[in-house]
Amino acid sequence: MKSLGIPLSGVASSPGQRRGLLARLHLDGPLLLGLFVLGGLGMAVLFSAGGGHVELVVRQLVRIGLAVTVMVLLAQIPPRRLYEWAPWLFVAGTGLLVAVLAFGDIGKGAQRWLDLGFVRFQPSEAMKLAVPMMVARHLARKPLPPGFWRLLGGILILVVPTLLIAKQPDLGTSILIASSGFFVLFLGGMSWRLLGGATVLAVPGLWVLWEYGMKEYQRQRVLTFLNPQEDPLGSGYHIIQSTIAIGSGGVYGKGWLNGTQAHLDFLPERSTDFIFAVFGEEFGLIGALILLLLYVLIVGRGLYIAALAQDSFSRLLAGSISLTFLVYLLVNTGMVSGLLPVVGVPLPLVSYGGTSLVTLMAGFGILMSIHTHRRLLPT
């Protein structure tokens, strides 16, 4: 594939050519379009999930504004800089994770927040980007595919923050961070034999995690997921109600603002982690398929950007960010539809809430930066 002659806007500059606003801002048109359509759809569902009140939507709009600003800022930073900053970011982030475990605030039974006095900060969010950056830098320093020791180094880089976050405990985020680091290793050419070996080791590893690594409530969630009817008043309630919501939506859905499950308060967490159930109830299978298609298009554009990237670091980072976005989607929808146990992962760009939104958009800023800072190669 050639990097020249790409018909889409916002591509690399060439001297003398008139540059559009998007190009001058280092933004990628198709990606931006996809994100805005998804964001708009999210607002509509949020309006419904919030019981038809505007306040929730307005507050979410403010957050989206902040997140877009962060995205635009990151798009201005050339990938070379990110490569240079990766170790500092990683070390600082890991240090903060240790600090959170030592002095963090406890909210909802988990220590995730660091109170700096003027602002409350969740270091695990920054690590969602710092870990793939660091692993990508680690691999990109020598020609790929990496040898055994280089891979082992990469694994170490992703395992330490994953364990620190799992200890908080925040199972959802640690899964996301572990996968983002793993994708870098995988895309970078981790040998199949090693991959097979790791899969075989995972089985006893899971057992150790169950016995020693998990808190009682996490185990309870897995058990509840395996048999939600066991505890219909307690933790099984979420899953039972969300499957009823989705299932009752049928093919065409009950229509916007007409979801009875959500509006009669049966559905818990309906504007945050379980918003996909509202979507499924109101827009049915057709709506859900359209939503999935939208996500797939965004991820496709991300992978396309990765394929065109000019150095290993950018390529691996862009690939990992895109695939991790897909993991977000699948873990959330899987949990809401009862395929996976309940772990706290929001539906990306749709769920109400600020922190994950900013991180996600920052990731897309990096993608745009990688795409728009390319130099034309003599091929």
Added chain:
Amino acid sequence: MMNRVALNDHLREIRLFRGRVIVAVGFFALLIVALIARLYWLQVAQHTHFRTLSEDNRVKIYPVPPTRGLIFDRNGTVLAGNLPSYALEITREQVDDLDATLAALAEVVAISDADLRRFQRLRWRKRAFEGTPLRLRLSEEEVARMAVNRHRFPGVEITAGLTRHYPQGGPVAHVVGYVGRINERELERIDEANYAGTNYIGKIGVELTYEDVLHGSVGYRRAEVNALGRVVRDLDVTPPSPGLNLYLTLDHRLQHAAELALDGRTGAVVAIDPNNGEVLAMVSNPGFDPNLFVNGISGKAYSELRDDPDRPLFNRVLRGQYPPGSTVKPFYALAGMEYGAVSADHRVFCPGYYTLPTDKEHRYRDWKKTGHGWTDMNKSVVQSCDVYYYELAVKLGIDRLKEFMDRFGFGRLTEVDIDGELGGLMPSQEWKRRAKGQAWYPGETVITGIGQGFTLVTPLQLAAATATLANRGIGWKPHVVSAEENPITGEVVVIDPQGLPPVPRVAERNWDLALKAMHDVVNTPSGTARRISEGAPFKIAGKTGTAQVFTVGQEEEYKEDEVHHKLRDHALFMAYAPFDDPQIAVAVVVENGGHGGSAAAPVARAVFDAFAASQVAPQPVKTGDTAQ
């Protein structure tokens, strides 16, 4: 840098990357297909099923609260039972205009502002179609009026339930404690699913400490309801498992005897079986009526209790910290002999005061102005000679006093199974440096010798230490719950008493002599507690104590009549019986009671008498008030 090798590498890396992306895309495509299949299953294949569940909402899940376990004393007398009662509940989804309904309801039943506030607070915590209690314990008249007017109030239900009741009232209130409505702080702490149908939670005493055991676990029933949300029939029921019944070690007859003997004076009485640590009686006087708290005490009644100068809500047994006064003397007498600092026939001349060799100016006075003359160990205990212990304390030094008293649990929590205990204080040089940042002065050792100065004990600690002393160093952790009973199977689990590390014994004779001295306090004509020996059912051994509340200046004299009542000395007494086979150890504190021998000792005697009577008729039949 763009040489051929680098370019080759570059192309190879791109090929590798694209290959990997294709594999990843394939993998995720499979997952997305699985997700779509799941959505198809839910939304197409099972759509009818889920539509029925969601749109008709005919099937509701209702929690069925478990029955709270009963609390009995050691003979099976009910201390905490359950009475049937009726409550008014509102399901907000079935009420069109909540404010109008509340206003109309207020004309049918009495609804206070407190009821309304609690209702508004609680209703946000309930799931959809779950009732929120508005009034508890409706009177029969109110139930009848509601039944007649029921058609006016869709979404308002009368529910039958059980309310906690404490038939013994005041004397056992501090031990048994009480339950009350669950407040918001407790909601954060408990498992809300398990308390879905429960309105009450243990607040203090055994009700609090054993909340998990007493509560049981919730059951639920799935019921079909009509369009108005009224239950048509039950589909299936998972019964709750009731809370376990508790058997206390208390004997309510001893409890009443102690309260009667205190005769309205503020104070505390604790009786412990030295052979196993069972608490036979535990009275903090005045008590209060725990039934007041069950359904939310009125603000006026509460402020009356709170502002009462006798502080009925204060648990003196666990939280009252008093200077032990002369009750420490048998312990120190034993310490002197065990450490070899003095022999039993060592004699001290008591001129009525003591001075330190380093400071001849400051006189430490004996309670008897004229002095006791030549005094040996036995006489020092029997007549409670202060000068003997001033000298002994200086000989032993504060660190050995502290070390010896530690063994009997002074200055440390007894870890009794009721929440809220305080630990008292046994001072040491190290403690004073840490707590006050000051060096220890020799004069402080002198007054520690007679249980004054910094030393503080709770009545429970004093009783436990007495039990350990009576049992010759073999101590048990005091406890009030002896067994748990499953009300369905009748299975009884006995909670084994826990032994404490035994006090090391140097010479058996030292213990004989110290205990004999306590015997002589009661059973010789010169003993300070001689008046309680007459007609006693068995030989009692004990020690009086009088604890200063008010410090008398060097040149002044303490005159009881001139001192305000609240500044008068506390009267203490510690004792055990029978002398040759200890079965019960007692500690008594009568606040501002004056002298231990005259004010506190007769209370202990009343407990001993009740104990002797209970031994004659040990097991009365289980009484009938056991509504389940």
